[in-house]
Amino acid sequence: MSVAEVAGVRIMVRRNANPLFTNYVVQNGLVDYLTGSQSGQFAVREGCELLLGLLGQFDTVMAERLRYKPVYDQYYQQRQAVESSYWVVGVNGPERKIN
Secondary structure (H helix, E strand, C coil), X not given: CCCCCCCCCCEEEECCCCHHHXXXXXXXXXXXXXXXXXXXXXXXXXXXHHHHHHCCCHHHXXXXXXXXXXXXXXXXXXXXXXXXXXXXXXXXXXXXXXX
């Protein structure tokens, strides 16, 4: 939740198993969008499509994806090369968490 306090866009994946936590996050303004889909039911895709829409790139990405153009192939290769990382809020703001 400390990262949610400083993030630009906060998307929370819905989980019916934690209604008190969800209410807390919503009431304290720590989420901008609560997914309609639950965890395990394409909620991450829903959030990603929302971000693409907010960036004004949804139609472009879909057109490239549907046509499997070289531009999409290049994007896919770049996406697959990204290593996951985790962030925490440190004394000076967001910082990468070292495992």
